[in-house]
Amino acid sequence: MKLVVQVKLVPEAGQAAALLATLRTVNEAANQVSAVAFEQGVPREYELRKHTYAQLRARGLGAQAAQHTIKKVRDAYTTLKANIKAGNLGKPGSKRRRKAESKPITFRPEAAHAYDDRCLSWQWDAQTVSIWTTAGRVRGVRFFCSTDGLTMLREHRQGESDLVERDGVFYLLATCEVPEGKQYEPESFIGVDLGIVNIATTSTGYRAAGRGLNRYRARQQKLRAKLQKKQTQSAKRRLKARARKEARHVKNANHVIAKRIVTEAERTSAGIALEDLTGIRQRVRLRKPQRVTLHSWAFAQLGEFIAYKARRSGVPVVHVDPAYTSQTCSACGHLDKRNRVDQALFTCRNCGVVAHADRNASHNIRQRGTAVWNAGRESRVPATP
Incomplete structure (x- = not known):
């Protein structure tokens, strides 16, 4: 890859x-x-x-x-x-x-x-x-780069490199052809629920809270509003610089989260089940104040980071339908809109299970991931002559 x-x-x-x-x-x-x-x-x-x-x-x-x-x-x-x-x-x-x-x-x-x-x-x-x-x-x-980057360049650099200039600083973006890890047969799956309040919640207990990142984005949004009112060339330059800085900050946070999830899966010989959120921005209808939060949410980038890190480590990844995972009880399978009491609380109307809403959703994603993997494995078995 x-x-x-x-x-x-x-x-x-x-x-x-x-x-x-x-x-x-x-x-x-x-x-x-x-x-x-x-x-x-x-x-x-x-x-x-x-x-x-x-x-x-x-x-x-x-x-x-x-x-x-x-x-x-x-x-x-x-x-x-x-x-x-x-x-x-x-x-x-x-x-x-x-x-x-x-x-x-x-x-x-x-x-x-x-x-x-x-x-x-x-x-x-x-x-x-x-x-x-x-x-x-x-x-x-x-030139300067990280130790890991230098090792990757020595061993895997292949193809073209792009010369770019940003704010008077020159960079070379070098393409490396890194071999994928040999995929193993997972013993179980880790369900990953993606969200805004909690960026990622796994069925194994890890939760990456989005409070700090959301505060950072809110602060950046206020600063952007002030600069946009000035309408000067200097303000426009500052806006571009801040946009790049915010993107780097979010990218780094997503890298850290993705690495932790993939490392946990590799350590436990598990696969990773992710939600297929393609087209979510077109499907979801929100009030105007909530649209900025949704459209600045880098869930696609986090999913891509998890996927490519998993391929490099040989960790199996499956994508599942996220429909109703937040309203379905992971213990008894009862589906009811009222099960989701609020953002954080899940209470099953059928069996009485009380859980964190994102944790419950991650368990549902894990179960669906196992079902998708088993269905694919069965379809690969040759027919009996």
Whole structure:
């Protein structure tokens, strides 16, 4: 499976200037290629190369840089077409869709640029890279990353690396092909109930409370409101920086939670049962004050983190239908809307079981996960001749 390691570059002044000039040059060239592609009706990559390759070489781009620039443009139009087909840009004739279809795709001056092994080489012992720029090959550019990241780069780096610039700092995003762990036969399953008040509650007793994260988000929301009222360029820059900071904070929290759940499953030779929450934002109807909380809830990211960490460790993962898991008694199976007394309390109207509502839901998810796994295992058994 593919994982990305982020490496921070620490170039000298001259090296930084060369990297920045390179990014701006290749993105200006990408805009030129995009205009040609739009005029030509977005031809295939090979045909687009015939129209633009010579011009890119004349601008001073190397052979590989020109190829990557053309491929980046063609991939961008492929993504646009897929979004239109999926309805992500609205219905035919909508303002957003007309705007996207009526002009060429443009690239920011600092947009990422891909490098392969012909124009980027790594020196592991010295922790430096040699990288192509429009000013020539720049050697000895220092980089820093975590110890685990460096080990992963040494052992599993494969494919392209993207050069990006954020707030004057350069990064390389390196792709690593990491082998998946051998999946074992689970002895049981751990049900994971995802929520807002409690980010994750497992059937084994672990509960990741969302109180601190929700407070952090509420504070960030107030700060955003103050900055948005100013309507200045400085305020807009601060808003972008705060948005990235909040995303990093939430991402780190999700990584910690996912790692704990997967580690517990691996230690006990158990599988993980997750809720299939696809389309929940479209299905759920909430009052306006609650919509911000729901739409800023990173449940999809947490689910992805659990899934990829589980694949790497060989932990089986199944997704189950979450319908009525919070209203069904995990002890007797009685379903009643009144069983859910409030957010935290569950009281069965049939057998009288009293439990934490999220814990009860996690047990229901665990039972459904076991049923889904057994059904899949039975379907894989060959028919008796």
